[in-house]
Amino acid sequence: MGKYAQIVIGPAGCGKSTYCNHLYEHCQAIKRTVHVVNLDPAAEAFQYPVSLDIRDLISLEDVMQELGLGPNGGLLYCMEYLEDNLHEWLGEELESYGEDDYLVFDCPGQIELYNHLSVFRSFVDFLKNGGWSICVVYCLDAHFITDVSKFLAGALQALAAMVKLELPHVNVLTKIDLMEDKRHLDDFLFPDPRQLLPQLTASTGPRFRQLNATMGALLDEFSLVSFLPLDITDEDSITDILGQIDMATQYGEDAEPRIRDEMEGGDGDGNGEDGGSGDGGDDI
Numbered sequence: 001m002g003k004y005a006q007i008v009i010g011p012a013g014c015g016k017s018t019y020c021n022h023l024y025e026h027c028q029a030i031k032r033t034v035h036v037v038n039l040d041p042a043a044e045a046f047q048y049p050v051s052l053d054i055r056d057l058i059s060l061e062d063v064m065q066e067l068g069l070g071p072n073g074g075l076l077y078c079m080e081y082l083e084d085n086l087h088e089w090l091g092e093e094l095e096s097y098g099e100d101d102y103l104v105f106d107c108p109g110q111i112e113l114y115n116h117l118s119v120f121r122s123f124v125d126f127l128k129n130g131g132w133s134i135c136v137v138y139c140l141d142a143h144f145i146t147d148v149s150k151f152l153a154g155a156l157q158a159l160a161a162m163v164k165l166e167l168p169h170v171n172v173l174t175k176i177d178l179m180e181d182k183r184h185l186d187d188f189l190f191p192d193p194r195q196l197l198p199q200l201t202a203s204t205g206p207r208f209r210q211l212n213a214t215m216g217a218l219l220d221e222f223s224l225v226s227f228l229p230l231d232i233t234d235e236d237s238i239t240d241i242l243g244q245i246d247m248a249t250q251y252g253e254d255a256e257p258r259i260r261d262e263m264e265g266g267d268g269d270g271n272g273e274d275g276g277s278g279d280g281g282d283d284i
């Protein structure tokens, strides 16, 4: 069927690991196998079983101790170390995953990793070259929509990651269960900058009117930034998010022909190693 991966990114504390755990539990409930990979060298506790862990390559604690770096410098060092070891370490680890495997990468929260540095671009290029179909899941905390200027900053960060990584992209607004007033939620899920701009100018003052209008036009022009809500108390919300991601990665698109092929006397062992060249189209 193919190799699929989600890369879960977003600002610190926005709920990336919680999303990964919620997705893992949802997939268990619907009997779909996913493996969650920890790519955060600073992570300490996990709610999900960790299938592969960057801390087996390098840990933030060791880097801080041995190189005398602070937490941010240490994290950047770890991620650049990962970039240097993509083939040797990650490539080797990924050899145990193959056709039909689905990986979810739980990433660190420093947004400069996605927007300024080359490590994530190298990482996604490495996966793409290895035949993985990838979707970026950009998480933003619902707290960002309490203030239009904060929201615009968050949306621009999401846009920057979209432009930098050039991958199918799903933006998720997390922690919806914590929102007391959801009346204006739709304004932010499908943001119309023309509607949000007057509120923005009211909060920043007239001096910034032109800047606000230009940023709004930028979002409008790309018309790519919309969000799916994640309410961890409502199972439908993770179902919808996974459905969108499946569409973005074309997950399972060739499943039906393959099943038909097996029924018509294919190798039928469920692994289909020799049929899995990925350049397919001639399965039936």
Ligand SMILES: Nc1nc2c(ncn2[C@@H]2O[C@H](COP(=O)(O)OP(=O)(O)OP(=O)(O)O)[C@@H](O)[C@H]2O)c(=O)[nH]1
Residues within 6 Å of the ligand: 011, 012, 013, 014, 015, 016, 017, 018, 019, 040, 107, 108, 109, 110, 174, 175, 176, 177, 178, 230, 231, 232
């Ligand atoms: N109620 C609620 N709490 C959440 C949700 N998502 C995250 N949290 C809480 O927010 C805090 C941060 O969540 P994490 O999932 O660790 O966030 P993260 O993005 O992985 O954080 P970093 O990896 O440190 O960048 C934790 O205390 C979570 O329990 C959510 O959807 N609802």
Ligand SMILES: [Mg+2]
Residues within 6 Å of the ligand: 016, 017, 018, 040, 043, 106, 107
């Ligand atoms: Mg985390």
